[in-house]
Amino acid sequence: MNVLFVASEMAPFAKTGGLADVVAALPAYLHRAGHDVRVVLPLYDKVDTSKATFTAILEFPVDLGAHRYGCKIFRTDVGGGFPIYFVHCPALYARGSLYTSEGDEHRRFLCLQFAALMIATKLGFSPDVVHCHDWQASLIPMILKTLAKSDPVFARSRSLLTIHNLMYQGSFPVGIGPDTNLGSVAHLFHQDLMRAGRVNFLLQGILYADGVSTVSPTYAKEIQGEKYGGGLDGYLRARSTTVVGILNGVDYGEWSPDHDKHLAHHYNPFDLSGKERDKEHLLTSLGLPYHPNVPVLGVVSRLVGQKGFKLFDPVMFELLRKHGFQLVVLGSGEPGLEAMFATLQRQFPRQVCFYNGFKNDLAHMIEAGADMFVMPSVYEPCGLNQLYSLRYGTVPIVHKTGGLADTVTQWNPRSGDGTGFAFEHHDEAGLRWAIEAALATYKQPKHWHRLMQNGMAQDFSWDAQGKLYELVYGRLVAAGRH
Ligand code: ADP
Ligand code: GLC
Numbered sequence: 001m002n003v004l005f006v007a008s009e010m011a012p013f014a015k016t017g018g019l020a021d022v023v024a025a026l027p028a029y030l031h032r033a034g035h036d037v038r039v040v041l042p043l044y045d046k047v048d049t050s051k052a053t054f055t056a057i058l059e060f061p062v063d064l065g066a067h068r069y070g071c072k073i074f075r076t077d078v079g080g081g082f083p084i085y086f087v088h089c090p091a092l093y094a095r096g097s098l099y100t101s102e103g104d105e106h107r108r109f110l111c112l113q114f115a116a117l118m119i120a121t122k123l124g125f126s127p128d129v130v131h132c133h134d135w136q137a138s139l140i141p142m143i144l145k146t147l148a149k150s151d152p153v154f155a156r157s158r159s160l161l162t163i164h165n166l167m168y169q170g171s172f173p174v175g176i177g178p179d180t181n182l183g184s185v186a187h188l189f190h191q192d193l194m195r196a197g198r199v200n201f202l203l204q205g206i207l208y209a210d211g212v213s214t215v216s217p218t219y220a221k222e223i224q225g226e227k228y229g230g231g232l233d234g235y236l237r238a239r240s241t242t243v244v245g246i247l248n249g250v251d252y253g254e255w256s257p258d259h260d261k262h263l264a265h266h267y268n269p270f271d272l273s274g275k276e277r278d279k280e281h282l283l284t285s286l287g288l289p290y291h292p293n294v295p296v297l298g299v300v301s302r303l304v305g306q307k308g309f310k311l312f313d314p315v316m317f318e319l320l321r322k323h324g325f326q327l328v329v330l331g332s333g334e335p336g337l338e339a340m341f342a343t344l345q346r347q348f349p350r351q352v353c354f355y356n357g358f359k360n361d362l363a364h365m366i367e368a369g370a371d372m373f374v375m376p377s378v379y380e381p382c383g384l385n386q387l388y389s390l391r392y393g394t395v396p397i398v399h400k401t402g403g404l405a406d407t408v409t410q411w412n413p414r415s416g417d418g419t420g421f422a423f424e425h426h427d428e429a430g431l432r433w434a435i436e437a438a439l440a441t442y443k444q445p446k447h448w449h450r451l452m453q454n455g456m457a458q459d460f461s462w463d464a465q466g467k468l469y470e471l472v473y474g475r476l477v478a479a480g481r482h
Helices: 019-030 103-121 140-145 175-179 183-188 191-195 201-208 219-220 235-238 273-285 310-323 335-347 360-369 384-393 400-406 427-442 445-456 462-481
Strands: 002-006 036-040 057-065 067-077 082-086 129-133 156-162 171-173 198-200 209-215 243-247 296-303 326-333 352-356 374-376 396-399 421-423
Touching: 002 019, 002 103, 002 171, 019 036, 019 462, 036 103, 057 103, 067 103, 082 103, 103 175, 129 140, 129 462, 140 156, 140 201, 156 201, 156 462, 171 175, 171 201, 175 183, 175 198, 183 243, 191 198, 198 201, 201 235, 209 219, 209 462, 219 243, 219 400, 235 273, 273 296, 273 326, 273 360, 296 310, 296 335, 296 360, 296 384, 310 335, 310 427, 326 335, 326 360, 335 352, 360 384, 374 384, 374 427, 384 396, 384 400, 384 445, 396 427, 396 445, 421 427, 427 445
Parallel strands: 002 036, 002 129, 036 082, 129 156, 156 209, 209 243, 296 326, 296 374, 326 352, 374 396, 396 421
Antiparallel strands: 057 067, 067 082, 171 198
């Protein structure tokens, strides 16, 4: 099959979260499986162009209503694999960050979408499936059914919209309408919403994509209910037969403690001695004292409301005092949460280190060096860090929601089954219970060893998850023939 990916992130070039990991690893799987897969991304000024050879292949303007943007397309092939097309348009992408709250944010990603289709047309690349990720690519299904309908390149193209996070919807004031170039088919925009003065890109994708998927089976159910539906649950329910949940996979080439290039010491389930040395290395490099039997809790996260860290105040303060464990936190985001972690570090200088920033090698070092990994997310479409943690023998402590509920099973000391600690209710009592249960189990080395082994034996590779996408693509293509 010919598959065109359109997305706003891809590791290692441009990353703020898990979307980047998925948009790197899923195409790599599809390429290995024999498909012709190509990815289109913005060439942000943050992209490290020294990571590959970039060749200019096309140049064209993209018109968005009255605005004209000159775009140059660069191609690169990572590791001799599939092509990645970068849209170079400094007027839109030289902003110092991937996302902005500036007045032209909608145009930054409309340009990406029109450029992606233009690339396919100019190269004569006829996609069987255009795989659109999140709101930044979610007008493509509607464009394919309208403006691009008569372009023979897209004659058999079907669209799949993958929702990585329903809470980011790309909702803009209705005044941006002309910039979408879709004025002639404005009746296809959600009319009530337009009357209320808004245009919602993700909703348009949910309405017009041939298929809709999200990144775990539980989240696929949750978003069809009011609590997690972000106001779009009714539309998802209406299309429930087309909404599928496919769990993200892990690129074990990048995330495996037996060959992780960011680790000082490697280890595997049969010889865990390297993990203890990674723990010592992590703590000393962060300026914390190392004590072999003091457990270390890890956090690597965007610091936003979704991730549930509000519960840390007061629970984490109280438990650090009571139990004397250590906590290593890597993340950045909302000022209130950054301040809370800074306070934790100030109050517990020998127990807590907060690294405020984005640092990939430290993320790997924490996965390896911590004993436990905490993800108290309010909601979590899939979550990748708990999957990495399992492979690194770092026991996840999670709120039982979305992909966390699908991938972490509660430890049962009687049967010896389970891979972590999952609390049901997102409240202080829940988090306190889960952390204290983990700390108590840590004191029983035989149980702890079994728990680590259970986690390390889990397999969430893309070889399994990628096949599920192939099935969905196949179904979309077959339905398109009728
Ligand atoms: P989300 O996409 O919602 O942020 P995921 O768990 O799916 O959550 O993915 C997060 C990804 O981003 C992981 O690969 C994680 O290691 C990485 N990450 C998050 N914050 C940081 C950070 N501050 N530094 C380095 N990597 C980070
Ligand atoms: C989103 C979600 C996260 C998911 C990632 C990749 O950022 O918040 O749960 O793992 O996308 O699909």
